[in-house]
Amino acid sequence: MNRIKSALLGLVTLWLAACSTTIQSSASYEKLDKQAKWVLLPIANNTSTPQAALSAEAMVDHLLRHNGITSLVSYPSALSRDTLFEPTERKVSDEAQKWAREQGAQFAVTGSVEEWRYKVGIDGEPAVGVTLKVIDLSNSRVVWSASGAKSGWSRQALSAVAQALLTDLLKTLQTAPVKAGT
Numbered sequence: 001m002n003r004i005k006s007a008l009l010g011l012v013t014l015w016l017a018a019c020s021t022t023i024q025s026s027a028s029y030e031k032l033d034k035q036a037k038w039v040l041l042p043i044a045n046n047t048s049t050p051q052a053a054l055s056a057e058a059m060v061d062h063l064l065r066h067n068g069i070t071s072l073v074s075y076p077s078a079l080s081r082d083t084l085f086e087p088t089e090r091k092v093s094d095e096a097q098k099w100a101r102e103q104g105a106q107f108a109v110t111g112s113v114e115e116w117r118y119k120v121g122i123d124g125e126p127a128v129g130v131t132l133k134v135i136d137l138s139n140s141r142v143v144w145s146a147s148g149a150k151s152g153w154s155r156q157a158l159s160a161v162a163q164a165l166l167t168d169l170l171k172t173l174q175t176a177p178v179k180a181g182t
Helices: 002-019 052-066 090-102 158-171
Strands: 022-028 038-045 072-074 107-118 126-136 141-151
Touching: 038 052, 038 090, 052 072, 052 107, 052 158, 090 107, 107 141, 107 158, 126 158, 141 158
Parallel strands: 038 072, 038 107
Antiparallel strands: 022 141, 107 126, 126 141
């Protein structure tokens, strides 16, 4: 009887694991000063879902503030590249970084959304794929990056899956108050 229960438990566990997938990787090169001036730059929308990047930006903004990065400024709306009619252009990214330097920011957060949708099919599971990076604006060097994908249950909200993924990705961002001269 115990073998049957164990086998059933194993099958249920495999079935549950197949319904929710998270793939994540990150690279952190150093602890970043959370008291420095940070900017949130446009996130590219590489999906067919209109304004997916704007949703991701709003969540990233909140999570960074929640994690103690309080001197965070968002880019002006004129630099937004998440529109229904214009493709993402490298020029917009360059203009956004130029604007960030003019603001005296040290770090810029940007990235891309690769997937932001409900899968087609009987269950319609939510699926999200995001890449984020932090750029040191003094030398244009990427000092942190993370990429992940997550799918959820058929009755789960897309925003809940996105929030969980972005939270997991940003947990790998190493920040600390850095004192002058250290």
